[in-house]
């Protein structure tokens with residue numbers, strides 16, 4: 001983790017350690033794989049964002065920058081600022097941007113001062129699920145958005161709709177009992193409950209909150225071995241809790257899941273997401 005000079009809510013310091021540490025570095029190293037994994041969702045997300053010529057876009061939790069860069073490349077005169085906690089991913093984003101009108105900044109979106117009404121659209125691809133205080137974050141993002149501006153965020157639905165997380169945590173859970181995370185804790189399911197999300201957004205000053213369910217097969221690797229290696233790295237923090245025998249067993253369980261889902265174009269498992277939209281009242 002680099003020296004931190006940005007303003008950060010102390011309640012997000014655990015997320016900073018994770019994302020500006022080894023986990024974020026892993027995401028940076030495997031940015032192309034994560035992008036490939038999400039690829040079937042990208043057209044629907046870009047269509048929901050529907051950026052217009054000249055619009056200013058804020059990509060929250062932008063990671064390695066694919067969403068911000070795709071928007072700016074496809075819309076004349078659009079510009080984007082991506083914010084994230086992970087310096088390693090921000091470096092990848094800057095390297096990928098190659099001259100397009102983007103800027104990538106390390107910031108805690110929960111409290112960063114973006115300026116009043118500085119953006120037309122706030123967009124995010126799984127980057128808004130880790131706030132310690134999502135009500136505070138969504139109010140901060142509303143302030144950053146011009147009246148009439150939009151929020152479009154991609155978040156996971158519950159575990160019942162996400163075969164990939166059910167199968168992967170199940171493979172490890174047969175070796176190391178795992179408690180399901182509370183539905184309101186920062187993490188993949190933090191924004192899975194529409195009534196909670198509606199309350200958080202409306203409480204933060206957003207209106208016209210709507211949810212569109214989308215389903216896609218996520219891609220994890222060209223074959224079972226590569227998909228296993230990729231997910232063992234992604235879940236390194238869980239593997240670190242196991243002894244050597246436990247690690248071997250969990251990896252073998254994971255490889256069996258991957259083999260069950262290997263097809264002609266690699267390993268794919270089912271997933272379900274919300275594309276949540278909202279508007280800042282004029």
Ligand SMILES: C[S@@+](CC[C@H](N)C(=O)[O-])C[C@H]1O[C@@H](n2cnc3c(N)ncnc32)[C@H](O)[C@@H]1O
Nearest residue numbers: 019061062063084085086108109125126127130
């Ligand atoms: C699951 S990753 C998604 C990254 C990227 N949007 C993508 O689609 O590849 C979640 C990202 O949210 C970022 N994040 C978490 N909490 C944040 C916060 N408070 N402010 C800004 N970014 C945050 C993390 O650093 C991480 O890169």
